[in-house]
Amino acid sequence: MLNIVLFGPPGAGKGTQSQNLIQQYNLVHLSTGDILRGEISNGTPLGLEAKKLMDQGLLVPDEVVIGMISNKLDSNKDAKGFIFDGFPRTVAQAEALDQVLASKNDAISAMIALEVNEVELEKRLLIRGKDSGRPDDQNPEIIRKRVQEYTSKTAPVANFYKAQSKFYSVAGIGTIDGIFTAIKAVVEKL
Numbered sequence: 001m002l003n004i005v006l007f008g009p010p011g012a013g014k015g016t017q018s019q020n021l022i023q024q025y026n027l028v029h030l031s032t033g034d035i036l037r038g039e040i041s042n043g044t045p046l047g048l049e050a051k052k053l054m055d056q057g058l059l060v061p062d063e064v065v066i067g068m069i070s071n072k073l074d075s076n077k078d079a080k081g082f083i084f085d086g087f088p089r090t091v092a093q094a095e096a097l098d099q100v101l102a103s104k105n106d107a108i109s110a111m112i113a114l115e116v117n118e119v120e121l122e123k124r125l126l127i128r129g130k131d132s133g134r135p136d137d138q139n140p141e142i143i144r145k146r147v148q149e150y151t152s153k154t155a156p157v158a159n160f161y162k163a164q165s166k167f168y169s170v171a172g173i174g175t176i177d178g179i180f181t182a183i184k185a186v187v188e189k190l
Helices: 014-025 031-039 046-053 062-074 091-103 118-132 140-163 176-189
Strands: 001-009 027-031 081-085 108-116 168-171
Touching: 001 014, 001 140, 014 027, 014 176, 027 031, 027 062, 031 046, 031 062, 046 062, 046 108, 091 118, 091 140, 108 140, 108 176, 118 140, 140 168, 168 176
Parallel strands: 001 081, 001 108, 027 081, 108 168
Antiparallel strands: none
16 A cells, blocks of 8 residues: 655645645545544544634644544545655654554555655745735744744654655655656655
């Protein structure tokens, strides 16, 4: 199975490249936000627990999110693989994801990180903010804070996958097709 953690700061092009990977390799997209909303709307026990916490303004604990991911893996047993989007964000989440996958005789194949400098990210996000109306993409200060947050919180996760020899860096600047060609080159090596 091909299991990819697609990584990169806000504006790096993860959404675009996720769609390319899904089409090229027939993978299932696992976005923790989508999974959470699905579990809540389906009224599952984990969804109800998550909703109760969210209604109180609390973060959903890792074990609940991992449980939801495990359910999603189980409900897609015939999948050729998965793209993990927005998860894991911490080393604890990466370790928990490894344990869940190992319990299903599976593992992460690679973490592919889209590398884009801060100037380019800010430019992209400001354009996206203008086009989409998203307020968090319209304020340069908020954009810089989000990028700094990503850099400080996720660097340890990259190191976690580097220690497993599963980390691959891809330049996220260039044409969409050019970047995807670089990503495919990584995938074909796996």
